[in-house]
Amino acid sequence: MQIEQKNDSLSETSRAYELPKLGYDYKDLAPYMSEEQLRIHHEKHHQSYVTGSNGILQKLDKARKENAELDMRSTLKELSFNIGGHVLHSLFWGNLAPASKGSGKPTGTIAETISKEFGGFDRFKSEFTKTAATVEGSGWAALAYCKHTGRPLIMQIEKHNTNVYPKFPILMVLDVFEHAYYIDYKNDRAKFIEAFWNIINWNEVNKRFMAVTR
Amino acid sequence: MSETSMLCELPVLEYDYKDLAPYMSEEQIRTHYGEHHQAQVNGANEILQKLGKARKEKTVDLDLPSTLKNLSFNIGGHLLHSLFWSNIAPEGKSSSKPDGKLAAVLTKEFGSVDRFKKEFTKAAISKEGPGWAALTFSRKTGRPSILQLEKHNTKICPMHSILLVADVFDHAYQIDYKNDRAKFIDAFFHLVNWGTVNKRLEKLIV
Numbered sequence: 001m002q003i004e005q006k007n008d009s010l011s012e013t014s015r016a017y018e019l020p021k022l023g024y025d026y027k028d029l030a031p032y033m034s035e036e037q038l039r040i041h042h043e044k045h046h047q048s049y050v051t052g053s054n055g056i057l058q059k060l061d062k063a064r065k066e067n068a069e070l071d072m073r074s075t076l077k078e079l080s081f082n083i084g085g086h087v088l089h090s091l092f093w094g095n096l097a098p099a100s101k102g103s104g105k106p107t108g109t110i111a112e113t114i115s116k117e118f119g120g121f122d123r124f125k126s127e128f129t130k131t132a133a134t135v136e137g138s139g140w141a142a143l144a145y146c147k148h149t150g151r152p153l154i155m156q157i158e159k160h161n162t163n164v165y166p167k168f169p170i171l172m173v174l175d176v177f178e179h180a181y182y183i184d185y186k187n188d189r190a191k192f193i194e195a196f197w198n199i200i201n202w203n204e205v206n207k208r209f210m211a212v213t214r
Numbered sequence: 215m216s217e218t219s220m221l222c223e224l225p226v227l228e229y230d231y232k233d234l235a236p237y238m239s240e241e242q243i244r245t246h247y248g249e250h251h252q253a254q255v256n257g258a259n260e261i262l263q264k265l266g267k268a269r270k271e272k273t274v275d276l277d278l279p280s281t282l283k284n285l286s287f288n289i290g291g292h293l294l295h296s297l298f299w300s301n302i303a304p305e306g307k308s309s310s311k312p313d314g315k316l317a318a319v320l321t322k323e324f325g326s327v328d329r330f331k332k333e334f335t336k337a338a339i340s341k342e343g344p345g346w347a348a349l350t351f352s353r354k355t356g357r358p359s360i361l362q363l364e365k366h367n368t369k370i371c372p373m374h375s376i377l378l379v380a381d382v383f384d385h386a387y388q389i390d391y392k393n394d395r396a397k398f399i400d401a402f403f404h405l406v407n408w409g410t411v412n413k414r415l416e417k418l419i420v
Contacts, residue, residue, distance in 0.1 A: 015357055017354060017355060018354075057357070064324055064325045064329055065325065067329075070333070072333065072362060073342070073362060076337060076360060076361055077362070079361070080361055080370060080371050083352070083359075083371045084371050084372055087371060087374070118269055119272075123269055123272075126274075131278050131279075131282065134278060134279045135279075146289070148223075148292075148293075149221055151262070153285070153289075155282060156279060157372065161368065162367070162368045162369070162370075163282065163283050163286040163368065164286060164368070164370040165289055165290055165293070165367070166293055166348075166363070166366070166367070166370050166376060167373070167374065167375060168372075169373060
């Protein structure tokens with residue numbers, strides 16, 4: 001309902017990206033994600049993508065107002081990187097929750113769908129883990145949903161914008177940029193991925209799934 | 215969600231192969247749709263079946279990075295081509311320029327529809343190598359954006375809704391226009407089904 005109003009009015013205030021508030025405190029994901037790690041990741045890294053996206057949007061606005069030429073190639077590449085980073089981080093915070101609040105394992109319809117596609121939760125967990133572990137350099141592991149075939153599909157994103165399935169709804173993401181885990185785990189990405197499974201908000205993942213399959 | 219629908223399928227075109235001439239020839243569209251698009255449907259399905267088999271047989275040595283990259287290329291190609299076929303139509307079948315909510319959204323963002331067309335054309339023409347020009351829409355900001363996709367899967371904002379795409383792989387225009395991509399984009403604008411583009415937008419903001 002809120003989204004509807006926001007978009008319908010197309011008011012000036014809604015024409016920029018905003019850092020979303022977290023649904024928990026910075027300290028709540030410990031010991032799997034420390035307060036310091038989470039704070040820097042949210043306040044600095046994520047904020048920089050929001051600022052970066054809005055900077056490009058303003059640059060576009062200015063060029064259009066002044067009827068100026070634009071270097072489309074580099075501008076649009078930068079835009080896909082920054083907006084991609086913002087979208088993925090927003091999804092990431094939403095699909096995390098304090099370990100005490102989580103169920104540890106998927107519940108509801110998403111549990112059945114994962115089981116059907118992967119032959120069991122353990123197989124899904126091992127494929128998703130492997131996908132995250134094998135991202136070369138910076139990127140994400142994501143669980144997307146294909147509306148055409150009714151299948152959940154794992155996606156391995158490079159940076160924020162490469163090897164993406166266009167338009168596919170995303171149910172869950174895991175950030176494996178070094179900035180996501182370096183303070184807590186140094187270069188031990190595998191340990192970070194293992195920790196991630198303790199702080200997944202499966203309710204949210206199921207909610208996203210219900211919203212796209214409605 | 216039945217077993218039979220668990221694979222990708224070539225969508226049915228809403229027009230005949232010959233209906234987009236003179237802007238897109240019967241031969242061009244037949245090859246593009248029947249061979250190129252079909253190849254991506256087949257490619258995506260082969261990977262889906264390979265994944266299914268590996269899960270059934272509990273294979274552990276699945277090369278996920280190359281498999282998933284390949285999947286993003288093929289399933290991306292399938293999705294973008296499906297959008298492409300339905301956002302073009304025989305000239306005269308749809309309004310010759312954006313109207314309704316779409317016209318308002320484009321004018322607000324770009325200053326005018328002409329400026330939008332100019333930027334979209336530039337994005338399509340300045341793409342190095344194969345890819346797409348796309349008009350996307352962000353629900354968070356209520357703003358449309360042009361994107362310049364590399365191949366079918368790169369420089370994409372994840373999850374962004376797509377309103378309009380123009381295929382600028384050589385295979386989209388080689389038969390009709392040789393290497394003259396600018397001429398093809400010019401022709402493309404004669405074929406855009408603005409009604410469909412507007413419908414895609416309305417679905418997002420209503």
